Amino acid sequence: MLIGITGAHGFIGSHLWAGLQKRAYDVKVFDRGVHDLSDVASMKDFVEDADIIFHVGGVIRASDEALITVNALGTFHLLEAIRRYAKNDIRVVFASSLHVYGVTDTLRYLNESEIPMPKTTYGLSKLLAEEIINFYGNQYGIQGLIFRFSNVYGHECMPYYNSVIATYIDLILRDKPLQVIGNGVRDYIYVSDVICALLESLKHDFTSDRVFNVCTGVPVTINEIVDTLKNIYGIAPTVEYRNMDAPADYLIGNPRKFIENIPRISFTDLSTGLRETANHLSGDAIPAAHDNRS
Numbered sequence: 001m002l003i004g005i006t007g008a009h010g011f012i013g014s015h016l017w018a019g020l021q022k023r024a025y026d027v028k029v030f031d032r033g034v035h036d037l038s039d040v041a042s043m044k045d046f047v048e049d050a051d052i053i054f055h056v057g058g059v060i061r062a063s064d065e066a067l068i069t070v071n072a073l074g075t076f077h078l079l080e081a082i083r084r085y086a087k088n089d090i091r092v093v094f095a096s097s098l099h100v101y102g103v104t105d106t107l108r109y110l111n112e113s114e115i116p117m118p119k120t121t122y123g124l125s126k127l128l129a130e131e132i133i134n135f136y137g138n139q140y141g142i143q144g145l146i147f148r149f150s151n152v153y154g155h156e157c158m159p160y161y162n163s164v165i166a167t168y169i170d171l172i173l174r175d176k177p178l179q180v181i182g183n184g185v186r187d188y189i190y191v192s193d194v195i196c197a198l199l200e201s202l203k204h205d206f207t208s209d210r211v212f213n214v215c216t217g218v219p220v221t222i223n224e225i226v227d228t229l230k231n232i233y234g235i236a237p238t239v240e241y242r243n244m245d246a247p248a249d250y251l252i253g254n255p256r257k258f259i260e261n262i263p264r265i266s267f268t269d270l271s272t273g274l275r276e277t278a279n280h281l282s283g284d285a286i287p288a289a290h291d292n293r294s
Helices: 011-022 041-047 064-085 121-140 164-173 191-203 222-233 256-261 270-282
Strands: 002-006 026-029 052-055 091-097 143-149 151-153 178-181 184-190 211-214 219-221 239-242 249-253
Touching: 002 011, 011 026, 011 191, 041 064, 052 064, 064 091, 064 121, 091 121, 121 143, 143 191, 151 191, 164 178, 164 222, 164 270, 178 222, 184 191, 184 270, 191 211, 211 256, 219 222, 222 270
Parallel strands: 002 026, 002 052, 052 091, 091 143, 143 211, 151 184, 178 239, 184 249
Antiparallel strands: 184 219
């Protein structure tokens, strides 16, 4: 089995690449020096022999134009390359996001039957990419699987880009104040759990439901993250609060369908995931005695 990965040098992609190599899969990575998501023909050799392509490449923080161009139009070009050059039975696994649903003003556990109503251009770009994959599935029989990830964090996560968790750890290491802005409540998932989900998808038959929330279903506030990091590091960093009078907003997924269909996965609890992330980003193991949270 030959597996292709877009975004293999990014946060999720690099972990996935390592996981596939560890299991001795043949892997072909999307080489940005050769392949271009804006050029269908350039991707011919990337897709033509692949059995499965994990499409985890994309941008998170960029201009609105770049988000649509890379995440949506880039997915269109990739699927068109697959249509033209790939084997008939190729399968595509796409890394989407809970942001396709849009935030809610009350705590709701969003499931896959919800009508997507993205509130950000990022969420819109992922929803457009999903529709492109569905279109190519319906029109040309290209088998697609869509995973809507919640907020992914973990080692190799880029501060100020991928995750507020990596940003907070970097600020703690540089003895800078942490900023808590607003009252957002989110669903956080550790990167190793995401990789487990992607690897387990290799066993999926692609004939049943093809859209799954990959998330913990556990609401987490920013203050919970700050308090856990305080305990892990055994320090009390300065915290600056802004817009705390703003109403809370939520983005929490319901993982039930995923667990029922792809059952060999368990979720890392927040304290353990934050400790593992802190250990990697700090470069030294942090004594467990600092962390007294369950």
